[in-house]
Amino acid sequence: MAKIGPIELEQNATEDEEDVLVDLNGEDNDDKPDINFLPVPGYDNVRLDQSLLPPPPTDFIPATDQGQPEFMSEPVISEETARQALIELVERNCCWGKGAAKSLTFQELQSSTSYHYVLQTFTEDRNSKWDHVPYNGQFVDGPENGSAPAPWDISATFAELFKNETQHHEVPHTAFVQPCHKCKATGKVTCGRCRGSGKVNCRSCGGRGRKTVTRNGKTQSTSCSWCFRGKVRCSNCSGSGKVTCPSCKGCRHLKWFIKLTIDWKNNVADHVVQKTQLPAFLISQSTGTLGFQDMQPRVLPISRFPTAEINEASHRLLYEHQFPQRRIHMQQHVIRMVPVTQCFCKRRGKEFTFYVYGLESKVHAPEYPDQCCWGCTIL
Numbered sequence: 001m002a003k004i005g006p007i008e009l010e011q012n013a014t015e016d017e018e019d020v021l022v023d024l025n026g027e028d029n030d031d032k033p034d035i036n037f038l039p040v041p042g043y044d045n046v047r048l049d050q051s052l053l054p055p056p057p058t059d060f061i062p063a064t065d066q067g068q069p070e071f072m073s074e075p076v077i078s079e080e081t082a083r084q085a086l087i088e089l090v091e092r093n094c095c096w097g098k099g100a101a102k103s104l105t106f107q108e109l110q111s112s113t114s115y116h117y118v119l120q121t122f123t124e125d126r127n128s129k130w131d132h133v134p135y136n137g138q139f140v141d142g143p144e145n146g147s148a149p150a151p152w153d154i155s156a157t158f159a160e161l162f163k164n165e166t167q168h169h170e171v172p173h174t175a176f177v178q179p180c181h182k183c184k185a186t187g188k189v190t191c192g193r194c195r196g197s198g199k200v201n202c203r204s205c206g207g208r209g210r211k212t213v214t215r216n217g218k219t220q221s222t223s224c225s226w227c228f229r230g231k232v233r234c235s236n237c238s239g240s241g242k243v244t245c246p247s248c249k250g251c252r253h254l255k256w257f258i259k260l261t262i263d264w265k266n267n268v269a270d271h272v273v274q275k276t277q278l279p280a281f282l283i284s285q286s287t288g289t290l291g292f293q294d295m296q297p298r299v300l301p302i303s304r305f306p307t308a309e310i311n312e313a314s315h316r317l318l319y320e321h322q323f324p325q326r327r328i329h330m331q332q333h334v335i336r337m338v339p340v341t342q343c344f345c346k347r348r349g350k351e352f353t354f355y356v357y358g359l360e361s362k363v364h365a366p367e368y369p370d371q372c373c374w375g376c377t378i379l
């Protein structure tokens with residue numbers, strides 16, 4: 001039987017970090033340039049902030065019956081394996097000590113299989129916005145070179161199926177050059193730390209210019225030796241009151257263009273079918289055997305699995321994974337079968353329940369009487 005480990009349910013979001021600027025060097029935060037952007041066909045709604053460009057309809061015809069693969073047989077944890085897993089854990093536990101396992105009486109072991117259904121839909125969405133970079137004489141691909149290709153006609157490929165990825169592209173033939181609005185084409189802006197004065201308060205005396213010192217038990221006031229009248233030269237602008245413009249980096253001009261941002265995303269939905277009280281997330285985080293797997297541009301909902309709840313979950317989650325604003329590249333769904341054994345035990349006359357689960361034989365023992373001991377090594 002094929003082993004299948006936990007499936008990553010959420011990938012780290014790929015944050016767009018480039019726009020995060022510490023505004024030490026800007027004289028104001030008013031970044032709205034007064035530019036009359038010419039309309040670009042296919043990008044009618046493009047703005048200074050990002051706007052979504054839904055894909056054109058595709059002529060994709062979903063299969064009506066694509067012949068689903070067979071379901072595999074279920075794994076079982078034998079009584080002996082469960083007993084061994086428990087005894088090993090008890091012996092490893094610092095607080096129980098050796099020999100403590102012998103005081104455990106197993107009353108009953110109940111084996112069952114939990115099913116973990118996972119649906120993955122790999123989508124692409126495209127956003128556009130007007131963006132700019134400093135202009136220092138580089139090539140400018142403007143409308144004189146032709147008309148801009150439609151957003152979904154720009155070719156781009158992802159590195160790997162079912163992996164999140166973000167790419168930025170300059171839309172061809174949309175660029176033009178303008179004087180920088182931030183610095184009014186001077187290349188410099190007022191220093192944000194000293195607000196243009198070139199001087200800041202002295203840290204040594206707190207800007208007072210004088211300090212109190214105690215000499216021979218007497219307190220007296222003396223002028224601060226670090227500054228002149230409480231002020232020192234601003235280190236951010238070296239005293240000039242001006243710093244290089246953060247927008248044009250001193251180039252005085254900006255190249256504007258439509259920036260296309262492409263996001264490939266692995267959308268994951270899952271459902272656990274459980275016959276015991278074991279928390280569902282423990283099932284999704286443990287290894288099982290592969291009960292079913294199918295990958296297609298559009299998968300069909302599972303309809304013939306012996307457990308009806310799986311068929312229902314497959315229908316529901318597939319219905320939720322439609323994404324009309326995005327293009328679907330590929331879908332994949334699997335059923336992972338995770339063995340679970342519920343063990344009814346007795347220790348020093350007290351009854352409690354253990355769970356042994358997963359092909360790794362993990363143990364979950366929330367009812368154990370000495371909670372503090374178990375809490376440190378076992379969930």
Ligand SMILES: [Zn+2]
Binds near residue numbers: 191192193199239241
């Ligand atoms: Zn300054």
Ligand SMILES: [Zn+2]
Binds near residue numbers: 202208210225226
């Ligand atoms: Zn001072």
Ligand SMILES: [Zn+2]
Binds near residue numbers: 186188250
């Ligand atoms: Zn500038």
